[in-house]
Amino acid sequence: MDAGTIGVFIPIIALMIPFFAIWIKHREKMMDRQIDSTAASSAEKAAQYASRVQELEDRVRVLERIVTDGGYNVATQIEALRDQRQVEERLESSRERAAN
Template sequence: MGELIPIVALMIPIVAIWAKHQQKIAEMNVNSTAEATAEKAAQYSSRVSELEDRVRVLERIVTDRGYDIATQIEALRDQRRVDEQDAGVPLSMSRRENV
């Protein structure tokens, strides 16, 4: 038992140094995590602001010309129907001659 006293006496400073080192490592991890989180927050903030700008533009388009866009879409649909009806008929022949 008497031999353990010097060993314990030498272990106390070693444990103190080890504990201090572990504390520094933990602080460095916290700092690096905080920096990475701040960078990601800045990136997300930038991306959110870009998306908000896009939504504003889309809202303006829809509210300013909403009815006009619907009319244009219907006109394109009507044009496509006309094009589909005329497809496949040679210019020299009429539809009645094919039937």
């Protein structure tokens, strides 16, 4: 390169430096915004997971209470009543057939 070419590039480079600095600041702001939005969405997801975990823990507590407080016996009694009703329905249907 000769001196004339270098003489032309020096002012061009000097004029490009402020534009480059502005571009770098813009990129930094965009990265900061992206990091902030990612952190916000991560916080939202964490809150949703915590809420879901709390719901599941509540459900497990209810199930434990049902099993340990005799609620399991209630379910067994309900099934027994269903069985008894089926037997009664069969008896009624056989009585109706015999009457006809």
